[in-house]
Amino acid sequence: MARLYHVPLSPFCRKVRLVLAEKKIEVELVEERYWEQDPDFLRRNPAAKVPVLKIDGKTMAESSAILEWLEEKYPEPALMPKGADARYEVRRLMGWFDDKFHTEVTSKLLYERVNKKITGEGFPDSKNVKAGAKAIKYHLDYMAWLLDHRRWLAGDVMTVADFTAAAHLSALDYISDVDWNRSEVVKDWYAKIKSRPAFRSILADQVPGFPPPRHYNDLDF
Amino acid sequence: MARLYHVPLSPFCRKVRLVLAEKKIEVELVEERYWEQDPDFLRRNPAAKVPVLKIDGKTMAESSAILEWLEEKYPEPALMPKGADARYEVRRLMGWFDDKFHTEVTSKLLYERVNKKITGEGFPDSKNVKAGAKAIKYHLDYMAWLLDHRRWLAGDVMTVADFTAAAHLSALDYISDVDWNRSEVVKDWYAKIKSRPAFRSILADQVPGFPPPRHYNDLDF
Numbered sequence: 001m002a003r004l005y006h007v008p009l010s011p012f013c014r015k016v017r018l019v020l021a022e023k024k025i026e027v028e029l030v031e032e033r034y035w036e037q038d039p040d041f042l043r044r045n046p047a048a049k050v051p052v053l054k055i056d057g058k059t060m061a062e063s064s065a066i067l068e069w070l071e072e073k074y075p076e077p078a079l080m081p082k083g084a085d086a087r088y089e090v091r092r093l094m095g096w097f098d099d100k101f102h103t104e105v106t107s108k109l110l111y112e113r114v115n116k117k118i119t120g121e122g123f124p125d126s127k128n129v130k131a132g133a134k135a136i137k138y139h140l141d142y143m144a145w146l147l148d149h150r151r152w153l154a155g156d157v158m159t160v161a162d163f164t165a166a167a168h169l170s171a172l173d174y175i176s177d178v179d180w181n182r183s184e185v186v187k188d189w190y191a192k193i194k195s196r197p198a199f200r201s202i203l204a205d206q207v208p209g210f211p212p213p214r215h216y217n218d219l220d221f
Numbered sequence: 222m223a224r225l226y227h228v229p230l231s232p233f234c235r236k237v238r239l240v241l242a243e244k245k246i247e248v249e250l251v252e253e254r255y256w257e258q259d260p261d262f263l264r265r266n267p268a269a270k271v272p273v274l275k276i277d278g279k280t281m282a283e284s285s286a287i288l289e290w291l292e293e294k295y296p297e298p299a300l301m302p303k304g305a306d307a308r309y310e311v312r313r314l315m316g317w318f319d320d321k322f323h324t325e326v327t328s329k330l331l332y333e334r335v336n337k338k339i340t341g342e343g344f345p346d347s348k349n350v351k352a353g354a355k356a357i358k359y360h361l362d363y364m365a366w367l368l369d370h371r372r373w374l375a376g377d378v379m380t381v382a383d384f385t386a387a388a389h390l391s392a393l394d395y396i397s398d399v400d401w402n403r404s405e406v407v408k409d410w411y412a413k414i415k416s417r418p419a420f421r422s423i424l425a426d427q428v429p430g431f432p433p434p435r436h437y438n439d440l441d442f
Binding site: 069 | 267268270279281282283285286287289290293294305306308309312313315316317320321363
């Protein structure tokens, strides 16, 4: 069986978990305290990051490279559209969330509030938290603008771009940092993706010391 | 003709320039002071980053998404290998350089020494410069370890992974931050890639206030 070394709230791990589940690939989840730099783990991934996926005799790191590999090796159900232009838009949005959204929002809210405590780096920096809380509004508005024109984020079909965005938002939702009242279309999009069977494992996550809010795993939030 | 909005020393722009040149796609280069957030530029790319490529009636951002699009639309000469496993290794290394190397080295050396001055953010933070100078040694050793087993970084053929790595290293070489004496195989690899016609435009770059060292555009460095 495939094995994923992960951290429950990491958006990069969550996007791999979601895509594995959509493609009905069974996986054993192993929590990895990557910040402790265990030598065995460093052997698996010299970049010392999660996720690390063991599958088909391979050990792989870098979440976006993993998703492209999964799409090529396990093409059903397709989570990438046909056509270079449509595929570009999916990859652009993956970059948007994993780079821009991650820098401006995820690292400023999730990493300040949760990761710093878990890894023993201290208390949240309120300046960062404030900046993240401000930035997420613009990002939700950008998503709303996209979803006003499209059924899914990158076009008319559901793709890995949706799972990438949902991976970040679900982790922030776990700490109540997403204002779902800001946009009806964004809330509808999240409700659709949250109700997929692939989302169940994510909604069952529990991080010691950080109980999720009641709405977190409520499909009717 | 295609047009690229860029900054000369940006590794993300350089990798797009290199791939365009390898594929013999003519491009007009337009320098973009993206940090000034000019409204016209923000309309082209709401992420306010370079590179932005206008080609075939499209306006595109996110360098890795652009490279994948170029490979699909302009497949000759191929800069991605065949086979999911080989392609995974290329994408893993692109992630390695654009994320890990960028965070640990490029942002600590190039951005401290050059970008801060150009964008008016002040002086280099010597703690960051020291950390970057230390980290680049490990990265050069990792490249040496890869190149001991392989002709090119991701395997036996030249790929976008080589151009991604060369984009970062060439920008750091412009400010004399690469110790080419550290590894013979890395130096040989860079000499091979530096002597390609696609590299000429990069070697001709001149940033006002930062004259390149003499060895920078010397093919026999």
